[in-house]
Amino acid sequence: MQRRAVAVYVALFLLVASVAGVLVVTGESPEVAFDNPDHELSEGDSFTVEGDEYTLTAITVEEDDELGEIITGQIERERTAEQSETWANGSIVEVDDREWNVRIDDADSFALVEEQDFEALLAEDPNADNETVDRDGEEFVVVTDEDGDTRLVSPDEYFPAPEERSYDVGDELAYNDVTVTVDSVTSDEVTVVWMGPETLTIGVEQESMVTIGDTEFMAHFPDASTLTLSTDIDSYDAQIAQIEQFDQYGDGLWRVVIISVLSAMVLVGMAFMPSRY
Incomplete structure (x- = not known):
C-alpha cells in the first residue's frame, strides 16, 4: 500500500516536471521590436532629423567569445562649421x-615675409657663382662682369628685398x-x-x-543589416519589462522541474528502504 502511494506521488511529480519542462522548451522569449519606428535604415540610407x-554610413558585425554577435553602426552628417589654424611667430606657411x-x-597685426631660395636665385644668374663665399667672416656673392673680372657683392645688395x-x-x-580671416594676433601666434x-x-x-540634433532615439538592430530609430522610449521600456518577466518565469519553471524530479527520486528511494518493523 505504501509503495502504491509513493507511485502515485512520483507520477504526480513527474507530470508536474514534464509540464514545466514543456513550457520552458516551447516558450518563445519576446524580443525588442518597434512596429512603427521613426526611421528604419539600411547601410547607405539617408534620413532627416x-x-x-544624416546618413547611416556603416553597420559593423563583430563576434565576441563571451557576448556573441555585437552589432554597431555609424551615422554621419556633413555640415559647414567654423574651422581655425594657428601660425606661430617665426613659422613658415x-x-x-x-x-x-x-x-x-x-x-x-603681423606680416608674411617671403622666404627666398638663394640657391635658386644664384643658379638662375649665369654671371654669379652658385654658392656664396666667406671672406673675413662675412658672406659674399661672387659676380663675374662682361670683361671676365670678378667682384664680391654683399647678399643685401645682390638679392632683391623679400x-x-x-x-x-x-x-x-x-x-x-x-578665404581665411585673421581672428586674433598675440605676441606668440596668429589665428x-x-x-x-x-x-x-x-x-x-x-x-x-x-x-541626434536635440532628439533622443532608442537604437535597435533587428538584424545585421537594419537599424531602427524610435522616439517611443515607453514602448521599449515596456518590452524590456516583458522580457525580464519572461526570464523570471523561465527560471521559476526550471526550479519546478528540478525540485519535482528530485522529490520523485527521494520518494522512490524511501519506498525501497527496508522497514525495521
Whole structure:
C-alpha cells in the first residue's frame, strides 16, 4: 500500500516536471521590436532629423567569445562649421604656392615675409657663382662682369628685398584654396578662421540611446543589416519589462522541474528502504 502511494506521488511529480519542462522548451522569449519606428535604415540610407540630413554610413558585425554577435553602426552628417589654424611667430606657411615667414609686429597685426631660395636665385644668374663665399667672416656673392673680372657683392645688395604682406585683425587672405580671416594676433601666434565642411560622426550601439540634433532615439538592430530609430522610449521600456518577466518565469519553471524530479527520486528511494518493523 505504501509503495502504491509513493507511485502515485512520483507520477504526480513527474507530470508536474514534464509540464514545466514543456513550457520552458516551447516558450518563445519576446524580443525588442518597434512596429512603427521613426526611421528604419539600411547601410547607405539617408534620413532627416530637425531639418538636417544624416546618413547611416556603416553597420559593423563583430563576434565576441563571451557576448556573441555585437552589432554597431555609424551615422554621419556633413555640415559647414567654423574651422581655425594657428601660425606661430617665426613659422613658415605656404600662400600662393610660395613659402612665407610669419612675423608678428604688434598685438593687432603681423606680416608674411617671403622666404627666398638663394640657391635658386644664384643658379638662375649665369654671371654669379652658385654658392656664396666667406671672406673675413662675412658672406659674399661672387659676380663675374662682361670683361671676365670678378667682384664680391654683399647678399643685401645682390638679392632683391623679400616681399612683405601686412595684415591686421579682421583682414582676409587666400590660404589652402579658401578665404581665411585673421581672428586674433598675440605676441606668440596668429589665428585664422574660415567656414568649411565638417563631418559629424555618431556611434550607435545595440539598444542604446542616441542623441541626434536635440532628439533622443532608442537604437535597435533587428538584424545585421537594419537599424531602427524610435522616439517611443515607453514602448521599449515596456518590452524590456516583458522580457525580464519572461526570464523570471523561465527560471521559476526550471526550479519546478528540478525540485519535482528530485522529490520523485527521494520518494522512490524511501519506498525501497527496508522497514525495521
